Amino acid sequence: MSKRLVYKTEGPIDMRVHYDSDYKEYNSRLFRDGRPVNEGYFTDDKQDAIDTANFEANRLISPGGKALRVRRLASSVTNKAPTKLKYVPDVTGWIITKDHLGMENVLGPKYNRVSVIGPRRIAPETRARLLKGEGQKFRMLDGDGQVYYEGLCIEGKDASGLFAPLENFGTPDSGCTDIQYWNGGWKSL
Numbered sequence: 001m002s003k004r005l006v007y008k009t010e011g012p013i014d015m016r017v018h019y020d021s022d023y024k025e026y027n028s029r030l031f032r033d034g035r036p037v038n039e040g041y042f043t044d045d046k047q048d049a050i051d052t053a054n055f056e057a058n059r060l061i062s063p064g065g066k067a068l069r070v071r072r073l074a075s076s077v078t079n080k081a082p083t084k085l086k087y088v089p090d091v092t093g094w095i096i097t098k099d100h101l102g103m104e105n106v107l108g109p110k111y112n113r114v115s116v117i118g119p120r121r122i123a124p125e126t127r128a129r130l131l132k133g134e135g136q137k138f139r140m141l142d143g144d145g146q147v148y149y150e151g152l153c154i155e156g157k158d159a160s161g162l163f164a165p166l167e168n169f170g171t172p173d174s175g176c177t178d179i180q181y182w183n184g185g186w187k188s189l
Contacts, residue, residue: 002020002021002022003018003019003020003021003027004018004019004021005017005018006018006019006026006046006050007049007050007053009053009054009057013030013056013057014030014031014032014034014057015028015029015030015031015053015054015056015057016028016029016031016053017029017046017049017050017053019046024044025042025043025044026042026043026044026045026046026048026049027040027041027042027049028040028041028043028049028050028052028053028056029041030056041172041173042172043172048120051120052120091119091121091122091123091126091156091157092119092153092154092155092156092160092161092162092164093117093118093119093122093123093126093127093129093130093135093153093154093156093164094117094118094130094135094138094151094152094153094154094164094165094168094169095115095116095117095118095130095131095135095151095152096113096114096115096116096117096149096150096151096165096169097114097115097150097151097152098114098149098150098151099112099113099114099148099149100146100147100148100149100150101113101148101149101174113149113173116169117130117131118164118165118168118169119164119168126154126156129154130152130154133152134152134154135151135152135153135154136152136153136154136155136162136181136182137150137151137152137181137182138150138151138152138153138162138165138179138180138181138182139151139179139180139182139186140165140166140169140170140174140176140178140179140180141176141177141178141179141180142174142175142176142177142178143175143177143178145178148170148174148176149165149169149170149174149176151165153165153181162179162181162189163179163189165179166178166179
């Protein structure tokens with residue numbers, strides 16, 4: 001297995017992005033005291049991995065804490081201007097409203113996934129609707145039927161549809177294998 005460090009944040013939260021040439025994918029992973037504390041987020045998109053690392057690092061700083069100083073490694077510096085995210089209209093959007101799992105055992109009681117919104121390139125109008133509480137109620141579970149997350153989803157015209165929260169977040173983040181929507185009772189798709 002050939003892994004190469006391509007990006008790293010510095011500060012109280014240490015996020016690292018490695019490229020694995022065997023699998024041709026990037027892994028954005030949290031480290032604490034030099035040791036990994038999670039499996040990380042896997043993607044084949046380098047910018048997505050770096051954006052995820054920065055988002056997670058900034059999200060884990062306590063209110064009133066010092067801002068992170070972010071440093072790019074020389075191997076990943078280019079002369080290109082940063083890529084601006086292009087919003088995709090009519091894409092399925094989702095928000096996590098309840099975290100049953102949390103990561104209190106790793107990062108303290110304030111660390112959870114509540115208010116995570118996806119996908120990254122969600123249209124501002126869809127984001128605003130989700131923040132107002134619009135959308136269909138869903139929950140994501142692991143293979144043993146344990147509920148990990150609950151949230152809201154607004155279905156768009158993209159191919160992932162109502163599976164988007166599971167595909168974009170639940171499976172890569174926590175290994176969720178099932179998504180259920182409320183329709184007079186919880187029902188799997």
